Amino acid sequence: MESSILFDDNDVQAMRELMGRIASRSTIVDFDEQILLSSTRETTRIWKQDNKIVGFAFMDEYNNLWFDTETEFPLLDELETEIIEWGVLCRKRRIVEISADTTLDCTCNADNSRRISTLEKHGFILEPVRSLQYSRPLNKQIAEQPLPAGFSIRCVKGRDEAWQLVALHRAAFGTNNMTIEYRLAMMSTPQYIQEMDLVAVAPNNELAAFCVCGFDDPEKKIGTTDPIGTHPSYLGIGLGKAITSAGLIALKNAGANTARLGTSSENIAMQRLAIALGFVCVSEKLWFSKAVS
Incomplete structure (x- = not known):
């Protein structure tokens, strides 16, 4: 499994296709808006296996970590651990650059028990606010x-x-x-x-x-x-x-x-x-x- 912060238009399209395959609740419209921002591109990283994207992540301007992964990927736990560690590293860099609050935030669908478990395992705490659809x-x-x-x-x-x-x-x-x-x-x-x-x-x-x-x-x-x-x-x-x-x-x-x-x-x-x-x-x-x- 390889990771890279460099990507091109083909990789962006592959990210969209990944979201489509897993029926991501992070809509492609939101993704397309975010990926056009220079601040998002600076914190975007992709993970590949056999030259195929199996996951990607970015941290937006408001210190929210967004990521999607191939749910059937054999090394999914390892992949998501790397993604969260990448998010923490991005947040630490931003803390050094800009003195502000020091939390990294993340969201997931309320019925996604696996993602909830992953976040809690890595020290994320549930907040009272929710996003309603x-x-x-x-x-x-x-x-x-x-x-x-x-x-x-x-x-x-x-x-x-x-x-x-x-x-x-x-x-x-x-x-x-x-x-x-x-x-x-x-x-x-x-x-x-x-x-x-x-x-x-x-x-x-x-x-x-x-x-x-x-x-x-x-x-x-x-x-x-x-x-x-x-x-x-x-x-x-x-x-x-x-x-x-x-x-x-x-x-x-x-x-x-x-x-x-x-x-x-x-x-x-x-x-x-x-x-x-x-x-x-x-x-x-x-x-x-x-x-x-």
Whole structure:
């Protein structure tokens, strides 16, 4: 088994194919966004056996370790141990470069008992926050939600509007997690559809809400409406419902039969919005953290 931090476009495609073979819950769309970031590429490592990728890992900007492996690989325990040790090494290097919190975080599906056991064996501790996955069939009627007077919904104008979209995202979530580089990466993936990247516009032409729609599968039958957010100045007037229902209608018209969205267990407002629009929670991911020094 060999590992390398150097990879090319063929290796990136092989990573996608690995995720497809194991039905990874880390969606290929998320992967394609991350792999375009320079910070992600600097912490990406691949493992090969007989010149075939059997696993890969990277640490994102927020110190989350993401990895996928061939589940039938004979040396799976050894492989995943190497991956976690690689993640710890990346985290230690970042601690030296940037003085910040000292945990390495990782997520896995709640029903993945093997991965949970692996993380716990390597000192990861379960955190209270969870990532919730909601789903809604699109064969049921989708009620078009009314917009407040003077508001409109349109698709984004293009890459030149990225800085405004980043400002809106940061305001909506109260964090600086969205960056220009990441927003441009979202708009550069093969799956990105500009016509489904929706924003609500206020009467004063300020961007007031957003809903990024797309597809989660090559057949374009599973649509996504995620992320969704509203500027704090425009909360409580129905923009979230209006823009999400517009996204659902767009996905249905494009041939999708199911829509999905994800949110945090701490985001009660988004959970209520999802339920109000006919979504049900179908799965959850657990988060784990490991102290690194």
